[in-house]
Amino acid sequence: MQISQETLLRSYRAMRTIRVFEERLHREFATGEIPGFVHLYCGEEASAVGVCANLTEQDTIASTHRGHGHCIAKGVDVGGMMAEIYGRKSGVCRGKGGSMHIADLSKGMLGANGIVGGGPPLICGAALSHKVLKDNGVAVAFYGDGASNEGTTLESLNLATVWQLPAVFVVEDNGYGEATGASYACAGNQKDRAAGFGMPYMECNGSDFFAVHDAARDAIDHARSGKGPVMLHVHLERWYGHFEGDSMSYRASNEVADAKKNRDCLESFRKRVEQDKLLELSALDEIDAAVADEVESAVQAAKQAPWPEEADLLADVYVKI
Amino acid sequence: MSKKSFRQAINEALRQEMRRDPTVVLMGEDVAGGQGGSSGVKDAWGGVLGVTKGLLTEFGESRVLDTPISEASYIGAAAGAAATGLRPVAELMFVDFVGCCLDQIMNQAAKFRYMFGGKARTPLVIRAMYGAGFNAAAQHSQALYPLFTHIPGLKVVVPSSPYEAKGLLIEAIRDDDPVIFLENKVMYDDEEEVPDEAYTIPFGEANLTREGNDVTIVAIGRMVGMANEAADRLAKQGISCTVLDPRTTFPLDEQTILECVEDTGRLVIVDESSPRCNMACDISALVAEQAFGALKAPIRRVVPPHTPVPFSTPLEKLYMPNADKIELRSNPS
């Protein structure tokens, strides 16, 4: 099925926004101005965007510690995200959460997560809500190859199947959990794990937006039509350290350079739309310029935004005491 | 004797005990790092903040085990191995991750000996980082020692300096009960003189970092340094403080706490864990019950508010106890 021009433009913009946002954070982090832990999603953009292109605002996603890309792909405000990462009151979480906890339930974004394997159980719950409320929604858990070894994840695969939930489990397999390779840490393979739970399995090349988009469409259609959960295994590579400050001595020196040169999802997108005459490249150039401006103003605004105040410390622990 | 960081002191304690006792094994996520990596570099991290660096090289993969991200299984494995002949030191990285494996600690390791009628020994150490001050936000900043202290069967250690860390960790490894050993992540670069040879510091014996006449300040872990700073300032105002570091929250040196309160008549407790049911409450109850007559003034607690740890720098500063707050609360006037 042909992807509409509108979807293509929106998706390219989201991927470019993630790239520019993350690369800017990489530079800003080096100045020491950004507090806390920051995990960058560069190189993996096509996964979040290819999946979320098939979702509506009422569908739900849960993300990970590497969450900026999922947030942007699900439509969370870029200015509010940047302000959050700088710890400002204008942040999407009012400076309470920071990079690892960006969430916006109004956008169906159930949160980045500081706990590996925190998302899949929550997504069973979100899928249950969609099912019971009959709103036709789907819930999608993004989680890493490392997180695929958490008991919470494996239990969720089982629960979602037992309850026949409209859930999609997206394993973002970048080959590493921190400094440990998936080839060491993951016994068996994701495909057999899905099979073990009687769950349909799909896989795709995560540096190709079109591949992710089409696989995700099938997975999400399956879940939405009431046939139960699906696992979507996305193969991808991360371009920066596990977190900012990681020298990546565990990776071969050419690994990232090779990925950047040969498996850049933005480059392959541009080639594909040019080849198949799907879009004018000039439209993409315009997007690039607009995104550069958007991220620049997000950073400037964040740096100038007011800090939270003393009263904010005690606010919002409970709805009501 | 030489100057060593908190990080080096812990590394040295682990190294010396692993040399001494071949049943001591290390496990955790990236305690070495690099397994399955494309560069082939081994010991790529040596722990997320480099605390276990170099141990793989000396002791090999059979004794320094990188784990999948599966806390419930490897913490439980450490408990099971402890009950069957090994002396494992399992690293949980951030203590907040105990949410993923509490059953294996609370319902398994802690209870073996009692449930099995005294027929089990579980010489297990679980190391983990705790504490706020790093902008690590709500899921990476908690000070959960009261949670463990609440569970019968566990011993809980919160070292306040590099010297303390080395002696207490060696004691923890040699101890035959399950021990939770909590390291404040902000303190890894703190330095002081630490003996080169192995030594132990017994559990349940408080350390008085200074002795005075007017106020007793009980402080835990990183709070000890802040309490000493506050006591320095108070000394200049003519107020002399005892600063008491309990070292272990279980066993707790009740005797020394009570004696100090008898001597000074005033008690301030500094505890960076959430304020409800924390050590400050526990120690307050002890003193109210057993030294009420000695108190010249109400007990005061310097604790954070009952909120998760906020991310933003100014909020986190407001949240944390510090020397200013301790000074203010410890001044009798």
Ligand SMILES: Cc1ncc(C[n+]2csc(CCOP(=O)(O)OP(=O)(O)O)c2C)c(N)n1
């Ligand atoms: C329960 C828990 N254990 C460990 C960690 C520390 N940690 C943070 S990210 C990470 C690696 C996760 O790997 P993966 O799921 O593959 O995601 P990636 O970082 O590759 O995106 C680890 C071990 C954590 N945050 N939570």
Ligand SMILES: [Mg+2]
């Ligand atoms: Mg990974």
